[in-house]
Amino acid sequence: MQGVVFFLKLYEHEAKTIIATYGVPTPKSEVVTTEAQAREVAVRLALPVVVKAQVLVAGRGKAGGILFAKTPEEAEDAAKKLLGSQIKGLTVEKVLVEEKLPVKRELYFGITVDRLNRCYIAVVSDLGGVDIEEVAQSQPQKIYKQLINPELGFRSFHARRIAKGLGYAGDQMSALADILEKAYKANVDVDAELLEMNPLVETQKGEFVAADARIILDDNALFRHEEYRLKQLQEERDFSPEEFEALKNGLDYVMLEGDIGVVGNGAGLVMATLDMINLYGGKPANFLDLGGGASLQRIEAAFKILLLNPHVKVLFVNILGGITLCDEVARGIIQAQTQFGSSKPLVIRLVGTNEAKGRRILAQADLPVFDSMEEAAKKAVQLAGEMS
């Protein structure tokens, strides 16, 4: 199994760099990591400026992550306030200092995947600058959607139609259409799962500028985007340290809030395991999928990650082996126990290919094995409860 990775959410400044490369106008800006730098940049840019926290969450404006500055001093203060602060649970490590646009109108343009129709879809609205999902709920008539036929792609006439639909004519229509086309091209070239410009601003002068941009890259395509594949391994972004460690080890791991560490083979099976723990009154500490046919090394790495979480009181292994070999899993468990010397109770459910061999191996180490997922889950919940 290839290295499993998480989809790659890009920061606003990274997304803007990409679309700018494709010719989409973006405000003059620079990303900085100190308040002194923020001040310097504000001196060079035309005032007023906007100082924007670079964090991978939606709604950072409402959460206080976007501040305005009329002078370089104010920009410095704004940066000082934001840097190191927390916006929706994420620490702000950099801010984007950007020229404030004289806004006439705010539009929304996004491209994402339509699962039912098995193609990309362009989503447009003249209610830009707000949560598009809210608009979709409360004012669906304000959203225009266009399925993008894979044969045709998103062409200039599609873009013109949309620009006209937004009320533009003549040069403005052409300028806007051109930008939409370029955004689409960027989306296709970088293998984005989502590309959004919200808001796409019409300035007082009648020009169009992407005031904010958001791109989520399809991590399954990172093998053909070396630059971004490497980027993903360089910083934690919105992953916890444990999740980032898992990412680097090619493990599919999501941190949760409970105390029962879970690992299994198969995402659906693991999700069902978490649901079952909750149903029986326990709290899972994480999601961790070994994937199919896991090797000894992989299992060891999985245990290591599980044990990194200090909240974990009990470990629950749920294996229904098809191409995954129960004896390999058993060996992996023994090895991990030896290596990491964990004294935490281990609840093991092991059925499937080479099950008898696997159970023998575990029996030799005095480790009991469950047949039933339900029984094992109940035991894990019971043990965690006893340890509280």
Next chain:
Amino acid sequence: MQEYGTQIVAGISPGKGGITVNGVPVYDTVSEAHESHEANASIVFVPAPFAAEATFEALEAGIKTVVVITEHVPVKDAVELMSYAKLMDAKIVGPNTPGVITPGKCKVGIMPANVFAAGNVGVASRSGTLTYEIAASLTRTGIGQSTCLGVGGDPVTGINFIDSLKIFREDPQTKAVVLIGEIGGNIEELAAQYILEENYPKPVVAYIAGRSAPVGKRMGHAGAIVMGKAGTAESKIAALEAAGVRVAQNPSGIANLLAQLQGTE
């Protein structure tokens, strides 16, 4: 698959043409294989960067059912594949699927055959091992399966739940349907709508994994993610129940729900 009785007539592995594996001749290209052997299905195990290529090749050669086992196929590739498959009037199963099995008859996939038994419950699932879990539980309870379709865990797939429901509707061997869904997307909600609108003639039960999943984090499958309010387990369960689909709380609950149905017949 061979052990199970599936007739594998040829293998394709570029560069390895000329060898034989388990009595099966291997070719460099699908067209060569197709010249010498008749096949109506293909199964693709090729690694993700090349899976689309292999599938295009099979489709171009006229294979009408292609099962793509491969996980991590880029979304863009999947979009292109589905479009071409439609053009070629072919069906794709997957990607990121364990495949298809008609117990007792044929297996085109990687599922462990011993948890399945022939019967009359059709199963369509977005999962791999969770499907085996539920199938095993059904088999243990004496409830056999007509056909199990792995629709796969990706956001863009070939046959989906609605296609599966249509297939099972037409299949005389299938008397009831099990949908194994999960968070992410709205295919369960759309299936519920289909069931309601069509007054679906066979009973449907379901299990939806991922009630405990947090927003914004992907749970393994490329398609398993709750974005904002969209794609929650709650929304799927509500939609299905509103369409008359009974939804189990646990994987083993499916067997109970079906047994109850059989009891009332």
